[in-house]
Amino acid sequence: MSLFQNAAFFTTVNHLKDLPDTRAEVAFVGRSNAGKSSAINTLANRTRLAYVSKTPGRTQHINFFDLGQERFLVDLPGYGFANVPEAVRAHWVELLGRYLGERQSLIGLLLIMDARHPLKDLDLRMLNYIAPTGRPVHILLSKADKLSRQEQTQTLRNVKAELAQWSNVSVQLFSSLKKQGMDTVEDIVKTWFDAEDAHLAALMAAADADADDAAADGSTSAPA
Numbered sequence: 001m002s003l004f005q006n007a008a009f010f011t012t013v014n015h016l017k018d019l020p021d022t023r024a025e026v027a028f029v030g031r032s033n034a035g036k037s038s039a040i041n042t043l044a045n046r047t048r049l050a051y052v053s054k055t056p057g058r059t060q061h062i063n064f065f066d067l068g069q070e071r072f073l074v075d076l077p078g079y080g081f082a083n084v085p086e087a088v089r090a091h092w093v094e095l096l097g098r099y100l101g102e103r104q105s106l107i108g109l110l111l112i113m114d115a116r117h118p119l120k121d122l123d124l125r126m127l128n129y130i131a132p133t134g135r136p137v138h139i140l141l142s143k144a145d146k147l148s149r150q151e152q153t154q155t156l157r158n159v160k161a162e163l164a165q166w167s168n169v170s171v172q173l174f175s176s177l178k179k180q181g182m183d184t185v186e187d188i189v190k191t192w193f194d195a196e197d198a199h200l201a202a203l204m205a206a207a208d209a210d211a212d213d214a215a216a217d218g219s220t221s222a223p224a
């Protein structure tokens with residue numbers, strides 16, 4: 001069954017202290033209007049799961065979607081829209097920055113960029129901020145249907161060349177309208193979640209082994 005098939009709205013958060021406890025989550029980031037909400041809806045095969053707005057910058061909250069198995073998708077506030085009051089802008093800069101910097105259960109990011117305008121200033125700032133943390137970033141060049149086949153190939157090649165400096169950043173073409181590239185996104189996100197499961201299982205096994213050792217020598221285990 002598809003990873004995203006049973007995605008259900010979980011909660012909306014406007015303050016970091018309200019973030020839910022999750023085991024593992026993958027977040028969507030990108031400029032406002034890049035096609036983030038459309039991508040979530042398309043991947044989940046739903047029409048209005050994430051609100052698709054024609055008004056840039058309407059979604060300034062963090063929205064959580066439950067995938068089951070304690071896995072979540074997170075729709076982060078879009079960046080780069082004009083005409084917002086300074087207080088609102090300051091609030092989401094802080095919210096976004098701290099979420100990305102501090103969120104333990106964040107295992108990977110999907111960065112959505114309009115294929116016609118990739119790697120804008122704010123996208124590069126996002127990459128420069130997140131790539132050095134070692135977290136995987138997968139870029140969707142969205143609205144690919146707006147480009148000819150030839151333009152798609154050329155854009156993908158150019159963006160790949162720009163990203164060659166980062167080993168944890170990958171990129172693909174994507175279109176919500178044409179449902180182009182869905183399988184690739186799903187394969188990659190599933191790899192991230194499965195790797196996290198394996199990582200947690202290994203930690204649990206190590207903790208169990210420690211406990212067994214402690215029981216065997218009759219000592220109480222002291223924290224390392």
Ligand SMILES: Nc1nc2c(ncn2[C@@H]2O[C@H](COP(=O)(O)OP(=O)(O)O)[C@@H](O)[C@H]2O)c(=O)[nH]1
Pocket residue numbers: 030031032033034035036037038039051052053054056057078142143144145146174175176177178
């Ligand atoms: N042609 C085309 N338009 C799209 C696609 N994805 C999104 N859009 C349009 O781009 C606009 C912004 O999309 P939205 O998903 O709300 O962007 P968000 O602000 O990043 O969440 C809307 O008018 C969408 O209909 C796509 O794959 N192809």
Ligand SMILES: [Mg+2]
Pocket residue numbers: 036037038051052053059078
């Ligand atoms: Mg949106």
